[in-house]
Amino acid sequence: MHLFLLLILHATAAVGQIDPAHCRYALGMEDGRIRDEDITASSQWYETTGPQYARLNREEGEGAWCPQGQLEPSDTQYLQVDLGRLTFLTVVGTQGRYARNSGNEFARAYRLNYSRDSVLWKSWKSRLGKEVIQGNKNAYESVINDLHPPVIARHVRLIPVTKPSTAVCMRVELYGCPWDDGLISYSAPEGQLLMAPGYPVASLNDSTYDGAHERRRLLGGLGQLTDGVVGLDDFLVTRQLQVWLGYDYLGWRNDSLGAPGHVEMDFLFDKQRNFTSMKVHSNNMFSRGVKIFSSVTCWFKPRLIASWEAEPVTFKTVLDDRNPSARYVTVPLRRRAARALRCRFFFADVWMMFSEISFQSEDTILPTLMTLSVTPSPASEGSTATPAPTTADPSASGRPDDGNTPILIGCLVTIILLLVIIIFLILWCQYVCKVLEKAPRRILDEEVTVRLSSCSDTIVLQTPPVPPRSGHTATGPTSTDPHYERVFLLDPQYQNPAVLRNKLPELSQSAEASACGGGYAEPDVTQCTPHQGFHGPAPHYAETDIVRLQGVTGSNMYAVPALTVDSLTRKDISAAEFPRQQLVFREKLGEGQFGEVHLCEAEGLPEFLGEGSPLPDGDGCSVLVAVKQLRPDATSQARxxxxxxxxxxxxxxxxxxxxxxxxxxxxxxxxxxTEYMENGDLNMFLSQREMESTLTHANSIPSVSLSDLLHMSVQISSGMKYLASLNFVHRDLATRNCLLDRRLTIKIADFGMSRNLYSSDYYRIQGRAVLPIRWMAWESILLGKFTTASDVWAFGVTLWEIFTLCKEQPYSLLSDEQVIENTGEFFRNQGRQIFLYAPPLCPPSLFELMMRCWSRDIPDRPTFEGLYQALRPHVGP
Incomplete structure (x- = not known):
């Protein structure tokens, strides 16, 4: 039996706690994973404006969902999406109806309703109680709104809100990740006020709870214990701004509850599960009378109509009176099968405070050997102590029940046989997996097509249909190219950097030389010299270096020579100190772990900087700037x-x-x-334009010329030539990181990584590091090596974006895992690697330049000086 339990625990992975900062993946409106039949609405104007057309960045039908008639302020029209499963929803993106400049309807504001069972609907409210979410200001730009707090739901309704009577249309994308925890509600006593002499008042209530409040008890909902926000060591310090003290915790005082000595909580799940553990994040500031719970006892209910099982699980914690840090306490639940849990947490001091509770469980429901008798519910009247488990006593009756004995023996034998069969299957699966791991990965020649076709000298006016920009493989009609179907045998181990280093054979001398030659290598990245082999298995996946790709405010960090980043203080900063009260907030551009990037107006900045200012000509009063701001709670290392x-x-x-x-x-x-350009980033600018042509369109869509695209390319190469001269490595060069002013002047920036709009352009390694893998050279992905030569690779991809007018994501028909495996083909260099196809808009000579940027061997790639000299003659003086 112990062997069986051990095998099950190793065979099934427990689900971890969700982090809202990383749970931001598109759920499938744009790329079609959410089916048409799962999108409904209260009404529609025409068949061609039905709910199935409410997909972000798509313009099928008449271009959006439009409810029937003029929308009045009192109307409640809605667009409903069935996500197919419980989902942790963090972000909502909306657009209006643009329809290639033939539409101009959009929702200026909307409300969000959600349901976990399609029966009971709840209204989303912000942490400050606001229900209305700001929508769009025009019909074409997408507006991304973070949900603070996030919600757990399967069904979502977007309800447009308007003040005047007007026509409204919407396109939508929802962002989040699966709610594998399975918890659909918890019930607990209401939180209380902490009023201690010498300390401010702290309100320890569950302010985002979406259930009922009855008789000072929370019933049938979810709230702050499942929002992914973990409280700090000091419960008076909050992670959110403009909230009250104690906001992050739900807390109770020992002597104020009806049943002193413990707090009783009920947990209800979507289905029966085998529970392995419960994680409770608890405060332990014992200097103020707060400690983690001394013990917890949990009862289990296999079905909603069943009674609580007799045998509970009891766990005693080890109290810590030396370390006041808040911490997770993991309670083992012994793989007990249940649909509902009831847990009593016993006080260790005056106060007990929780900020998060999560459960680890397995989908496979296995029988649990239980005692035969059943006790009443542990919440019986007048019960304050933990009930003692009872067992069947054979001496209670005069003689054993001979009629039931054969049945019991038969049940036990059946259970034992099932366990033996399961053990055999597990061992067999492990054996098969080992055999498959040793087998070489074969790719059929007919399944791989390297798209090297050169493009015509004639500019093609209309590009072929392309799938939408998304981090996921398109599932619509555009993804039926047979050359991209089953290109790779996917291996889930590519999600684990520790395993990736063993996936490929040892580096050859040529690969070693190409990986080590040319460009600047970041100081901490594994170093090597020509004619010297790597030690240990190769290639090396420098995960610790890749994690530092993202800075404290979410933007990417340049890799620079060590002499430029020695420790410094504020006295070492040469930039002038600007009065912060003259910065007027406009919108949040993005955020990171310890800071945010804001778009602001800087009043009086031209006069402040004086003559020689790099600012564009303006009214002299205020200009747009990007402000990177560090949060007050940032660590000393982040500062x-x-x-x-x-x-x-x-x-x-x-x-x-x-x-x-x-x-x-x-x-x-x-x-x-820092500077900010009024035309925003190059990706957004080009994606809203078409190429100039001799044809005239009834709708005057903004256009760009071939000379404009070449001029942009030259400017980017010039800026990168300057960075290379300083031995700076950008590491995230892409059109999203190029800003544009009204004169088509480009400036290379660094905060595209922090923007929610481009989250699908980044691949996350186990939720810790974000990588722009579709722009990265093979040695950057496999070796963690970032150099000027890897920036050249990214420059080639950026050129490809420019000449496709950013209508398509690089390698759009490959999943993220397939892109990573494609880099393995570059490493093997057996002619099976897949290149980006030639954009119809580019001259053949320019595509040949792109292909040189993607050379497998680093010495074969051009320098930025060479790229600038090659591109410069194509632009007039």
């Missing part, structure tokens, strides 16, 4: 990294690189102010 980033940015002075203008570092929060 030091932020100051290092300021020093790095202060060295940059080139007309095609975003420059640091000034700082606000004399007080918290620390801020750096």
């Amino acid at each position: 030091n990294d932020f100051l290092k980033e300021i020093k790095i940015m202060s060295r940059l002075n080139d007309p095609n690189i975003i420059r640091l203008l000034c700082v606000c570092v004399t007080s918290d929060p620390l801020c750096m102010v």
Whole structure:
């Protein structure tokens, strides 16, 4: 039996706690994974404006969902989406009806309703109680709204809101991740106020609970214990801004409950599960009378109409009076099968506070050997102590029940046989997996097509249909290219960097030389010299270096020589101190673990900087700037990294690189102010345009010319040439990181990584690191090696984006895992690697330049100086 339990625990992976900062994946409106029949609406104007057309960035039908008639302020029209399973929903994106410039209807605001069972609907409210979400200002731009708090739902309704009577249309994308925890509600006593002499009042209530409040008890909902926000060590300090003290915790006082000594909570799940453990994040600030619970006892109910099982699970914690840190307490649940749990948490001090509770369970429901008698529910009247488990006593009756004995023996024999069969299947599966791992991976020649076709000298006016930009493989009609079906045998181990280093054979001398030659290597990345082999299995996946790709505010961090990033203080900063009260917030561009990027207006900045200012000509009063701001709760390491980033940015002075203008570092929060261009990023700019042609269109869609695209390419190569001259490595070059002004001047920026809009362009390694793998060279993915040569590779992909007018994501017909495996083909160099196809808009000579950027061997790639010289003659003086 012990062997059986051990095998099951190893065979099934427990689900971890969801992190809202990483749970931001498109759920399938745009790419078609959400089916048409799962999208419904209260009404529709025409068949061609039905709910199935409410897909972000898609323009089928008449271009969007439009409810019937003019929308009145009192109307409640809705678009409903069935996500197919319980989902942790974090972000909503909306657009209006553009329909290639023939439509101009959009929702300026909307409300969000959601349901976990399609019967009971709940209204989303912000942490401050607001129900209305700001929508769109025009028909074509998408507006991305974070849900604070996130919600757990299967069914979602978007309800447009309007003040005047107007026509409204919507396109939508929902973002989040599966709610594998399975918890659909918890019930508990209401939180209480903490009023202690000498301390401010802390309200420890569950402010986002979406169930009922009856008789000072929370019933039938979910709230802050499942929002993914973990409380800090000091419960008076909150992670959210503009909320009350104690906001992150739900807490109770020992002597204020009807049943003193413990807190009783019920947990209801979507289906029966085998529970392996429960994780409870608890505060332990014992200096203020707060401790983790001393013990917990849990009862189990296999079905909703069943009684609570007699035998509970009891767990005693080890109390810590030396370390006041908040911590997770893991309670083993012994793989008990249940649909509902009832747990009593016993006080260890005056107060007990929780910020998160999660459950680890297995989908396979196995029988649990239980005692035969059943006790009443542990919540019986007047019960305050833990009920003692009871067992069947053979001496209670005069003689054993001979009629039931054969039945019991038969049941036990059946259970034992089932266990033996399961053990055999598990051992057989493990054996088969080992055999498959040793077998070489074969790719059929007819399944691989390297798209190397050169393009015509004639500019093609209309590009063929392409799938939408998304981090997922398209599932619509555009994904039926047979050359991209089953290109690779996918291996889930590519999700694990520790396993990836053993996936490929040892580096050959040529691969070693190409990986080590040319360009600047970041100081901490594994080093090697020519004619010297790697030690240990190769290639090396430098995960610790890749994690540092993202800075403290979410933007990517340049890789720079070690001499430029030595430790420094505020006194070492040469940038001028700007009055922070003259920064007027416009919108949040993005965020990271310890900071945010804001779009602001800087009042009086031209006069502040004086003559020689890099700012464009304006009214002299205020200009748009990007402000990177460090949160007050950032760690000391994050603060030091932020100051290092300021020093790095202060060295940059080139007309095609975003420059640091000034700082606000004399007080918290620390801020750096950089340039921002009024036309936004190049990706958004080009995706809304078409190529100039001799044909005239009834709808005047903005256009660009071939000379415009070449001019943009030259500017990017010029800016990267400047970075390369300083031995700076950008590591995230793409059109999303190129900003554009009204004169089509480009400046290379660094905060595309922090923007929710481009989250699908990044691949996450076990939720910790984000990688722009579709722009990365093979040695960056497999070796963790970022150099100027890997920036050249990304420049080739950026050129490809420009000449496709950013209508398609690179390798759009390959999944993220297939892109990673394709880099393995570059490493093997057996002619099976897949290249990006030639854009119809580009001249053949330019595509040949792109192909040189994607050379497998680093010495074969051009330098940025060579790229600039090759592109410069194509642009007039």
